[in-house]
Every structure is written in C-alpha cells, then in structure tokens.
Amino acid sequence: MAVKAVMMTPGSGGSTDHPTFHQLVAELDIPVRLYDFEYRRQGKKSSGRADRLIPELAVAAGTTAKELGIDLEELAIGGRSMGGRVCSMAVAGGLVTAGLVLLSYPLHPPGKPENLRVGHWPHISCPTLLVSGPRDPFGSEAEFDEHVDSLGGPAKKVWLDSGNHDPRNAAQRGAIVAAVSAWVAEI
Numbered sequence: 001m002a003v004k005a006v007m008m009t010p011g012s013g014g015s016t017d018h019p020t021f022h023q024l025v026a027e028l029d030i031p032v033r034l035y036d037f038e039y040r041r042q043g044k045k046s047s048g049r050a051d052r053l054i055p056e057l058a059v060a061a062g063t064t065a066k067e068l069g070i071d072l073e074e075l076a077i078g079g080r081s082m083g084g085r086v087c088s089m090a091v092a093g094g095l096v097t098a099g100l101v102l103l104s105y106p107l108h109p110p111g112k113p114e115n116l117r118v119g120h121w122p123h124i125s126c127p128t129l130l131v132s133g134p135r136d137p138f139g140s141e142a143e144f145d146e147h148v149d150s151l152g153g154p155a156k157k158v159w160l161d162s163g164n165h166d167p168r169n170a171a172q173r174g175a176i177v178a179a180v181s182a183w184v185a186e187i
Contacts, residue, residue, distance in 0.1 A: 003184045006075070008033070009080075028181055088128075
C-alpha cells in the first residue's frame with residue numbers, strides 16, 4: 001500500500017516549528033502533518049521517559065489518518081531524534097503504519113555508546129528510513145551500520161554529507177527532504 005501522508009514529531013527539546021519540518025510540508029508531494037507532544041504544548045522542556053509518549057502518539061496517528069481520510073496503513077510516521085524513537089517504539093509495539101521516517105535517530109546518548117536504543121528494532125516490520133549527519137554524537141555511521149540489519153523490515157540509510165544532530169543549513173535540510181521524497185516514492 002502506498003504512502004499517502006506523513007506525520008512528523010519533534011525531538012525532546014524541540015517543536016514542530018523546526019525549519020526541516022517546514023521544508024517537508026512545503027516540498028513533499030503528499031500531505032505532511034506535524035504533531036507536538038502534549039508536554040511541549042504545556043511549555044515543559046522534557047517528557048521524562050520516551051515510552052510514556054507512545055499512547056499519545058498512537059492516538060495522534062489515528063486522528064491524523066482519520067482527518068486525512070486515509071487508513072493508518074497509508075500513513076508514514078516519524079520524527080527527529082526522540083520523536084522518531086517514540087514512533088519506532090510505537091510501531092515495534094504493534095502500531096501499524098506505512099513506514100517510519102527517523103531523522104537523527106538517537107542510537108545512544110552522547111558519549112554512552114554502550115546504552116543502545118535498538119532492543120525494539122527487530123519488532124519493526126515496516127519500511128524504515130534513517131537519515132543522519134556525520135558528526136551526530138547520538139550515533140556514527142559505523143554504529144548505525146552495525147545495527148541497521150537488526151530492523152525487522154526493509155531499511156534505507158541516508159548519510160548526509162555534512163551536519164550533526166540538528167541540520168542547521170538549507171543544504172542539509174534540502175538533502176533530508178530529497179531523501180524522504182525519494183523514499184516515499186519507493187515504498
């Protein structure tokens with residue numbers, strides 16, 4: 001089933017006001033909906049544990065699909081950093097979607113490569129897109145290469161030419177939009 005829309009969520013300290021999200025909304029050929037978690041809408045800086053956001057995300061994905069008049073299986077979900085991690089945990093826990101878009105996935109906390117966040121990856125059966133920069137302290141290209149095969153479904157990894165955890169320039173954001181656009185067309 002083709003992807004008919006994408007829902008994106010921000011990183012832990014961020015919001016959907018991120019320039020990358022605005023560019024995705026403007027340039028993707030399908031609808032892109034942005035979702036800020038309740039803790040951010042309340043002005044809080046942290047959610048605590050990421051797994052506490054899974055029920056909220058599942059409701060938001062269902063509501064988004066309904067508002068767009070599509071099945072949940074036609075909606076790809078994802079996000080930047082923690083937002084993508086929450087989406088991946090929701091899918092691993094049984095949320096059925098067309099695919100996952102993981103931008104700057106936090107493979108591990110900075111400086112703590114032993115604290116991997118991939119234990120749930122084998123339970124992800126949908127197509128997954130991973131996009132990161134070469135200076136991301138949350139996971140290097142070699143670290144991702146070591147673990148990407150543990151994903152239960154097909155995965156595509158796009159490594160940007162430059163950038164760290166937060167894409168700060170138009171060229172990096174353009175590369176992200178191009179990667180998402182190509183991936184959506186492929187699956």
